[in-house]
Amino acid sequence: MSGIRKWYPLILIVSAPLLVALTISISILYGAKDMDAQTIIQALFHFDPNQIDHQIIMQSRLPRAISTMLIGAFLAVSGALMQGMTRNYLASPSIMGVSDGSVLMITLCMILLPGASSLTMIVYSLIGSAIGAGIVFGLAWLLPNGTSPVRMAILGTIIGTFMSGVTEAAATYFQVSQSVSFWYNARLDQIDPVMIRMIIPFAIAGLLLALILARSITVLSMGDEIAAGLGQRTGLIKGLSMLAVVLLTGVSVALAGKIAFVGLLVPHMTRYLVGVDYRRVIPCCALFGGISLGWCDILSRWVNAPFETPIGVITALFGVPFFLYLIRRKGGKTNEN
Amino acid sequence: MKTDSIRRLLLVVCGLLLLIMTTFYISLTNGTFDLSVGDIVKTLLRVDPVAAHDLVIFDFRLPRIVLAMLIGLGLGIAGAVIQGVTRNGLADPGMLGINAGASMAVVLFMLIFKQSLELTGWLAFMAMPLFGLCGGVAAVILIFWFARSNGRLEPQQLILVGIAVSSGFSAVTLYLSLRMNPDDFEAAAVWLAGSLHSANWQYITAMLPWLLILIPYIWRKSTLLDVMQLHDETALSLGVPLTAQRQRLILAAVGLVAACVSVSGGIGFVGLIAPHIARRVVGLHHSRLLPISGLVGMLMVVLGDLIGKTIFAPAQLAAGIVISIIGVPYFVYLLFRSRT
Numbered sequence: 001m002s003g004i005r006k007w008y009p010l011i012l013i014v015s016a017p018l019l020v021a022l023t024i025s026i027s028i029l030y031g032a033k034d035m036d037a038q039t040i041i042q043a044l045f046h047f048d049p050n051q052i053d054h055q056i057i058m059q060s061r062l063p064r065a066i067s068t069m070l071i072g073a074f075l076a077v078s079g080a081l082m083q084g085m086t087r088n089y090l091a092s093p094s095i096m097g098v099s100d101g102s103v104l105m106i107t108l109c110m111i112l113l114p115g116a117s118s119l120t121m122i123v124y125s126l127i128g129s130a131i132g133a134g135i136v137f138g139l140a141w142l143l144p145n146g147t148s149p150v151r152m153a154i155l156g157t158i159i160g161t162f163m164s165g166v167t168e169a170a171a172t173y174f175q176v177s178q179s180v181s182f183w184y185n186a187r188l189d190q191i192d193p194v195m196i197r198m199i200i201p202f203a204i205a206g207l208l209l210a211l212i213l214a215r216s217i218t219v220l221s222m223g224d225e226i227a228a229g230l231g232q233r234t235g236l237i238k239g240l241s242m243l244a245v246v247l248l249t250g251v252s253v254a255l256a257g258k259i260a261f262v263g264l265l266v267p268h269m270t271r272y273l274v275g276v277d278y279r280r281v282i283p284c285c286a287l288f289g290g291i292s293l294g295w296c297d298i299l300s301r302w303v304n305a306p307f308e309t310p311i312g313v314i315t316a317l318f319g320v321p322f323f324l325y326l327i328r329r330k331g332g333k334t335n336e337n
Numbered sequence: 338m339k340t341d342s343i344r345r346l347l348l349v350v351c352g353l354l355l356l357i358m359t360t361f362y363i364s365l366t367n368g369t370f371d372l373s374v375g376d377i378v379k380t381l382l383r384v385d386p387v388a389a390h391d392l393v394i395f396d397f398r399l400p401r402i403v404l405a406m407l408i409g410l411g412l413g414i415a416g417a418v419i420q421g422v423t424r425n426g427l428a429d430p431g432m433l434g435i436n437a438g439a440s441m442a443v444v445l446f447m448l449i450f451k452q453s454l455e456l457t458g459w460l461a462f463m464a465m466p467l468f469g470l471c472g473g474v475a476a477v478i479l480i481f482w483f484a485r486s487n488g489r490l491e492p493q494q495l496i497l498v499g500i501a502v503s504s505g506f507s508a509v510t511l512y513l514s515l516r517m518n519p520d521d522f523e524a525a526a527v528w529l530a531g532s533l534h535s536a537n538w539q540y541i542t543a544m545l546p547w548l549l550i551l552i553p554y555i556w557r558k559s560t561l562l563d564v565m566q567l568h569d570e571t572a573l574s575l576g577v578p579l580t581a582q583r584q585r586l587i588l589a590a591v592g593l594v595a596a597c598v599s600v601s602g603g604i605g606f607v608g609l610i611a612p613h614i615a616r617r618v619v620g621l622h623h624s625r626l627l628p629i630s631g632l633v634g635m636l637m638v639v640l641g642d643l644i645g646k647t648i649f650a651p652a653q654l655a656a657g658i659v660i661s662i663i664g665v666p667y668f669v670y671l672l673f674r675s676r677t
Binding site: 139144150153154157159161162165166303304309310316320324 | 427483484491493494496497498500501502504505507508509511512515516605648649652653654658659661662665666668669672673
């Protein structure tokens with residue numbers, strides 16, 4: 001931490017609101033129908049329900065921009081928590097099967113309780129996250145040397161494949177494939193506005209928990225022995241972090257389906273910029289995650305305009321090379337950063 | 338001792354063939370349109386043919402079953418070769434991204450040629466596996482380049498790199514398939530899921546030459562595969578040009594996979610499980626392992642397809658998904674057993 005790097009956190013804090021505002025406004029400006037800045041300002045401050053442009057902005061563009069950024073933030077924080085807690089540089093909600101668990105439970109919810117309310121759906125999604133994480137971490141714990149980064153990542157992806165296979169089988173059998181495909185392909189244009197309001201309490205709980213735990217995660221990321229030696233109750237901290245991960249991933253899957261690689265990539269980026277203190281990493285991750293996914297969404301509307309490309313394609317575009325780079329650079333080593 | 342092992346081999350082959358024939362029979366008779374054994378025999382022997390029976394058997398059911406058998410055969414053998422060459426019991430063409438690479442190339446082919454040149458009919462069907470081969474080879478080069486650290490291949494790192502490469506290729510495939518016009522997209526989506534739904538005789542003729550050339554080629558090299566199980570130094574001191582032979586074998590295996598993928602989309606886990614079962618039953622000699630692995634693969638795909646189309650009727654679940662649901666627990670079991 002010398003020279004200019006010392007100033008990174010300060011620069012980030014100052015520029016954060018600007019970056020967020022910039023991302024949101026570009027996300028609103030750009031789309032199938034181009035808006036000009038004046039219309040947006042008018043729509044925001046003098047909303048006129050009779051104007052179609054205002055309706056588009058308030059009903060479609062703005063909720064989309066905000067929810068995309070929230071999802072990015074949740075996934076990035078989940079990833080950071082998982083990476084810090086397990087000291088596994090490949091940990092992230094999509095790789096460890098957490099997202100697939102959610103998709104599976106949402107599918108079951110749609111089969112068992114057709115026409116379920118948004119709240120039920122969210123609860124099912126949370127249960128699913130917990131099940132997904134439970135299976136993967138449980139198996140990793142049972143396997144000899146199962147918590148090594150590479151083994152755990154293989155286990156996570158394979159369990160993810162299994163759960164998505166079961167999801168597809170169940171969806172085909174009960175013929176709800178069409179309604180489930182939304183959660184599969186993460187189409188951000190179809191986010192349910194009611195759902196956005198419903199997730200807020202869960203999300204706040206998850207984020208607060210993450211912030212409270214940040215200090216302990218820093219200690220934990222030095223290794224279980226050191227943490228225990230410093231008097232930390234590692235079991236409790238791990239359990240609570242897992243709860244935060246389940247809350248944050250669960251709500252983001254309930255909102256927009258499975259989006260891969262955000263939770264993997266953003267925490268690495270953030271740690272590179274602000275260091276390893278999770279009291280800084282977690283808020284910065286939320287910020288970066290939101291901004292990155294916001295830009296991915298803008299890109300996804302741009303690459304094949306006027307059609308939308310699933311956002312997973314864009315995140316994979318950045319995520320896969322980075323993933324490969326990580327594996328090549330670090331191999332099977334257990335190393336938190 | 339020797340006669341004993343031959344008897345065992347014969348027993349295994351007969352048992353597998355019996356199982357395959359049973360599945361074949363159930364698959365042929367059951368369905369939305371029920372047929373009796375008599376009907377089938379009559380239709381096959383052309384004794385007073387009924388048009389409806391002809392249609393059901395020759396146009397719908399038979400090509401599908403034959404295709405399933407050929408794909409299983411190809412994937413089973415390809416899996417055994419890849420596991421043998423990499424000495425990695427967890428290797429599988431699907432998980433290593435070869436399927437995904439081949440799929441991407443085939444979708445690219447559909448996108449480019451079906452729109453501009455109107456290149457339909459035989460030529461298109463025959464050219465598809467070639468494109469698949471290019472994609473598969475690209476995937477293999479990427480995987481080995483990324484997984485090689487300090488000159489050696491770390492088995493589990495290889496799998497993980499494969500997973501990453503395959504998710505990258507699938508993302509590109511998704512993007513490409515969304516650029517197609519809706520009709521082609523529908524076809525591509527059905528095909529990508531590893532479904533045998535649209536099987537026809539053209540597909541079979543497209544993939545058959547590949548199997549006919551590559552399988553004997555690989556089988557002839559089975560002693561070489563045995564030698565490759567030894568330490569590299571030992572194999573080299575026996576005078577085996579390892580690198581060159583490895584490359585040829587991998588290329589042949591990728592060719593098989595590409596031929597299968599170009600007609601059925603990605604079906605995973607067959608290449609993983611079939612060699613393991615085969616090794617259990619007939620031991621480590623590749624001259625036996627390869628054909629048995631092919632037969633087990635055949636049985637798996639035919640059975641997977643049967644399950645997918647009967648249990649989920651009237652909807653159909655792609656054989657690839659059925660097999661992956663069965664395959665994952667087996668993979669986890671293998672992961673448990675392998676130490677390091």
